[in-house]
Amino acid sequence: MSTQLSEAPARPTAPDRPGRSSTTTGTAALFRFALRRDRVRLTVWIAAGTAMVALQSVSSQSFYDSPGALAAYRASVGSNAATIALAGPPVGLDTVAGAVAFEISATVMLIAALMAMFTVTRHTRADEEAGRTELLRSARVGRHAPLLAAVLLAALACAALAVAVGLGATATGLPATGSFVLGASFGAAGQVFTGITAVAVQVTGHTRSVYGLVGGLFAVFFVLRAVGDIEGNWVVWTSPIGWAQAAHPFSDDAVLPLLLCLVVAVVLVLGGFALLDRRDLGAGLTQPRPGRASATPWLRSPLGLAVRLQRGALLAWVLGLALLGVVYGALADSVETLIAGNEEALAVFGDPDVDDLVSAYLSTTFSITALLAAAYAVSSVLRARTEESDQRAEPVLATATSRSAWLGSHVAVALVGSALAMTASGVTTGVVRVLQTGEAAAFGRMVGAALAYVPAVWVVAGIAVALFGLLPRLAAALSWAAVGLFLVITMFAESFDWPGWVGDLSPVSWVPLMPLEPWTTGPVLVLTALAGALLAASFAGFRRRDLATG
Amino acid sequence: MTAISVAGLVKTFGATRALDGLDLEVSTGEVHGFLGPNGSGKSTTIRVLLGLLRPDAGQVRLLDGDPWRDAVALHRRLAYVPGDVTLWPNISGGESIDLLGRLQGGLDPRRRAELLDRFDLDPRKKARTYSKGNRQKVALVAALASDAELLVLDEPTSGLDPLMEAVFQGCIREVRAEGRTVLLSSHILAEAEALCDRVSIIRHGRTVQSGSLDELRHLTRTAITAETVRPAAGLESLAGVHDLRHEDGRVRFDVDTDALDGALRHLTGLGVVSLTSAPPTLEELFLRHYGDELADDGTAAREPVRS
Numbered sequence: 001m002s003t004q005l006s007e008a009p010a011r012p013t014a015p016d017r018p019g020r021s022s023t024t025t026g027t028a029a030l031f032r033f034a035l036r037r038d039r040v041r042l043t044v045w046i047a048a049g050t051a052m053v054a055l056q057s058v059s060s061q062s063f064y065d066s067p068g069a070l071a072a073y074r075a076s077v078g079s080n081a082a083t084i085a086l087a088g089p090p091v092g093l094d095t096v097a098g099a100v101a102f103e104i105s106a107t108v109m110l111i112a113a114l115m116a117m118f119t120v121t122r123h124t125r126a127d128e129e130a131g132r133t134e135l136l137r138s139a140r141v142g143r144h145a146p147l148l149a150a151v152l153l154a155a156l157a158c159a160a161l162a163v164a165v166g167l168g169a170t171a172t173g174l175p176a177t178g179s180f181v182l183g184a185s186f187g188a189a190g191q192v193f194t195g196i197t198a199v200a201v202q203v204t205g206h207t208r209s210v211y212g213l214v215g216g217l218f219a220v221f222f223v224l225r226a227v228g229d230i231e232g233n234w235v236v237w238t239s240p241i242g243w244a245q246a247a248h249p250f251s252d253d254a255v256l257p258l259l260l261c262l263v264v265a266v267v268l269v270l271g272g273f274a275l276l277d278r279r280d281l282g283a284g285l286t287q288p289r290p291g292r293a294s295a296t297p298w299l300r301s302p303l304g305l306a307v308r309l310q311r312g313a314l315l316a317w318v319l320g321l322a323l324l325g326v327v328y329g330a331l332a333d334s335v336e337t338l339i340a341g342n343e344e345a346l347a348v349f350g351d352p353d354v355d356d357l358v359s360a361y362l363s364t365t366f367s368i369t370a371l372l373a374a375a376y377a378v379s380s381v382l383r384a385r386t387e388e389s390d391q392r393a394e395p396v397l398a399t400a401t402s403r404s405a406w407l408g409s410h411v412a413v414a415l416v417g418s419a420l421a422m423t424a425s426g427v428t429t430g431v432v433r434v435l436q437t438g439e440a441a442a443f444g445r446m447v448g449a450a451l452a453y454v455p456a457v458w459v460v461a462g463i464a465v466a467l468f469g470l471l472p473r474l475a476a477a478l479s480w481a482a483v484g485l486f487l488v489i490t491m492f493a494e495s496f497d498w499p500g501w502v503g504d505l506s507p508v509s510w511v512p513l514m515p516l517e518p519w520t521t522g523p524v525l526v527l528t529a530l531a532g533a534l535l536a537a538s539f540a541g542f543r544r545r546d547l548a549t550g
Numbered sequence: 551m552t553a554i555s556v557a558g559l560v561k562t563f564g565a566t567r568a569l570d571g572l573d574l575e576v577s578t579g580e581v582h583g584f585l586g587p588n589g590s591g592k593s594t595t596i597r598v599l600l601g602l603l604r605p606d607a608g609q610v611r612l613l614d615g616d617p618w619r620d621a622v623a624l625h626r627r628l629a630y631v632p633g634d635v636t637l638w639p640n641i642s643g644g645e646s647i648d649l650l651g652r653l654q655g656g657l658d659p660r661r662r663a664e665l666l667d668r669f670d671l672d673p674r675k676k677a678r679t680y681s682k683g684n685r686q687k688v689a690l691v692a693a694l695a696s697d698a699e700l701l702v703l704d705e706p707t708s709g710l711d712p713l714m715e716a717v718f719q720g721c722i723r724e725v726r727a728e729g730r731t732v733l734l735s736s737h738i739l740a741e742a743e744a745l746c747d748r749v750s751i752i753r754h755g756r757t758v759q760s761g762s763l764d765e766l767r768h769l770t771r772t773a774i775t776a777e778t779v780r781p782a783a784g785l786e787s788l789a790g791v792h793d794l795r796h797e798d799g800r801v802r803f804d805v806d807t808d809a810l811d812g813a814l815r816h817l818t819g820l821g822v823v824s825l826t827s828a829p830p831t832l833e834e835l836f837l838r839h840y841g842d843e844l845a846d847d848g849t850a851a852r853e854p855v856r857s
Binding site: 205206288290291292293294295299300301302304305308309390391392394395396397398399400401402403544545546547549 | 593594597600602603604621622623625626628630632634635636637638639640641642644645647648649650652653654655673674675676678679689702
């Protein structure tokens with residue numbers, strides 16, 4: 001391995017010492033330690049993914065219990081661009097098993113990707129940022145060992161998810177081969193995101209940026225496969241999520257696309273190791289630039305601080321939802337093509353009003369956008385909790401800053417930011433629709449439909465704010481659980497014909513489905529009042545409670 | 551004039567009684583040392599004084615106000631340096647100083663520049679690249695550049711090197727000369743001895759000793775080393791003499807303050823050739839108060855540990 005200049009005197013080779021060290025020394029110990037730290041977390045991730053598949057399987061089998069019901073389902077989803085955008089390619093819908101795979105695969109792939117991302121990051125960049133890696137590396141631990149251990153753990157978790165889903169789906173009565181292909185498709189998607197994260201943790205020096213980078217890539221890949229699936233063209237092959245879904249469980253059971261995932265995952269991990277060799281411990285690939293010697297006049301209030309801390313995330317979300325608005329708007333034209341090409345749908349619906357179908361599609365996409373904006377709002381509100389638990393709120397609250405002003409600043413960023421994000425998506429969808437239809441009034445309708453969701457988004461944010469004030473320790477877990485619940489309700493309540501009160505649990509479903517349905521003032525007023533009440537409860541609670549101390 | 555007055559302060563966290571009837575009196579214009587080992591309740595007391603934690607029982611007055619109810623008004627008049635300074639990773643040190651100063655009610659730009667120079671701090675660096683000591687300097691510059699009448703400093707020098715420790719001590723002397731009040735929590739006794747007018751020593755959330763350094767010295771022993779013409783016999787029979795040892799023709803012992811006179815008379819009777827006496831250090835005060843705790847730990851270790 002070593003090269004020598006011819007002039008240089010030959011150096012004696014170092015004698016082999018007992019217990020030779022390599023760059024991977026200590027991997028086994030780190031792997032066991034990481035497994036020990038994550039045994040509960042990973043079990044929860046895997047159990048959640050498996051349970052979703054099993055529940056979907058059981059409910060689909062009871063719901064589509066006749067060929068007629070299945071044909072009606074096939075007709076409706078095969079022609080619904082919004083459903084295809086959210087779920088995947090409308091393949092294999094002639095069996096209940098295929099319908100299960102279609103309904104659940106996107107959600108479980110998200111779970112697999114998140115599990116891989118959090119697992120790799122937790123044991124690499126997060127440890128490095130906290131200074132723990134330095135301590136480990138000072139012991140007999142090789143340069144590559146922490147990343148290798150993390151990647152192995154994530155790979156093991158993805159494999160375990162694949163097997164668990166295969167067993168779970170088989171146990172609920174689905175064909176065994178297809179069940180394991182379905183599980184393997186989730187595992188393969190997870191492995192790609194293991195590789196992506198292995199690269200991302202080298203590129204950026206901060207855990208938060210890793211999550212932003214990997215999450216952003218997931219969104220881009222998801223949109224690419226949505227475009228490809230709706231248009232039914234090659235674009236789907238630009239996305240690893242598209243590869244994983246190309247396995248078509250229960251119909252084609254194709255393994256080749258999954259092998260592509262694994263190859264790319266291995267290449268990405270090797271790339272991660274190559275980048276690791278080119279950077280210093282604790283640093284990213286770029287050196288931090290020096291900042292300002294003194295603060296600008298903006299940075300003089302708690303609001304100025306909250307904006308400064310959150311502006312990056314805010315900008316990314318507004319841009320992301322604006323782009324999503326462009327994609328959703330552009331795909332509206334395909335709704336017509338889809339229905340025209342779907343004979344079953346034509347048979348079921350007769351000759352449908354295309355305008356109504358487009359409106360239905362757009363109103364579904366806006367409710368999904370609203371859930372994404374709510375997720376942003378929750379993450380923004382929880383920034384206040386991170387500031388508190390990381391002890392950065394303490395020096396600020398020890399100045400002449402009241403608790404209400406401090407919390408209010410973060411909440412203001414969350415509320416205004418999520419409203420901006422909704423507006424951005426309405427504006428871009430509106431512009432695209434005006435270009436498509438040449439009808440100027442479409443712009444106002446799209447912006448109005450997007451803005452109608454703002455009070456509902458604020459209620460979700462309000463739940464997080466209330467939890468911060470009243471149950472700070474549980475705030476993060478419960479707020480995200482609420483977002484997850486609302487997402488499941490929006491995606492499944494209608495297609496499974498769940499009782500009305502289940503749908504009503506989600507504030508998003510209180511909003512009129514514009515542009516399909518007309519504007520109604522009542523629910524929006526109620527939502528606004530509810531959001532206000534949640535904020536008031538939170539501020540009262542936060543003023544009375546102790547600040548978290550380290 | 552009292553800047554801080556705490557009586558019977560109790561604060562519990564679940565089953566843990568962090569403060570158990572703590573008392574603290576700080577007069578206006580003094581530098582008050584707040585001493586105790588790790589985990590004795592210093593930071594918890596300070597957080598109660600700042601209105602960040604709500605007391606469970608006891609009276610707390612700060613600058614004639616209620617620290618919980620009047621937090622914002624009181625905070626305009628004080629500046630705080632936390633024990634573990636965490637800053638915003640993406641914001642430079644200079645920006646953090648300006649932000650904290652502005653939120654506190656404004657800082658003097660000339661003094662800010664002077665302090666940056668004295669503490670040798672580069673304000674352009676992002677906080678994530680600062681060492682612990684440099685993060686502490688950021689908080690110190692922000693606090694010292696303000697015109698707060700009360701400085702609350704929680705172990706402000708635990709990350710500073712000896713050079714910076716000297717700069718810090720110089721700054722605190724200037725603050726005292728301006729008539730401002732300082733509450734200085736520390737476990738560095740040399741620092742407290744160098745700076746403090748009065749100290750309070752706490753343990754297990756209670757005040758065990760409080761007073762001026764002179765007063766406290768009465769409670770402890772003076773170390774004597776003497777060389778005498780005739781062999782130093784008979785000292786061991788004197789009351790108040792401890793740890794007597796003979797080395798190289800010299801005699802060394804510790805003597806209680808009230809027995810000092812008798813011990814010196816005894817020595818002069820033997821013909822003193824040389825004599826050194828060292829005043830009791832805070833170190834010794836500390837060890838005496840926590841010595842029994844060390845002994846407790848010894849017995850505790852033998853008992854089964856429950857957790």
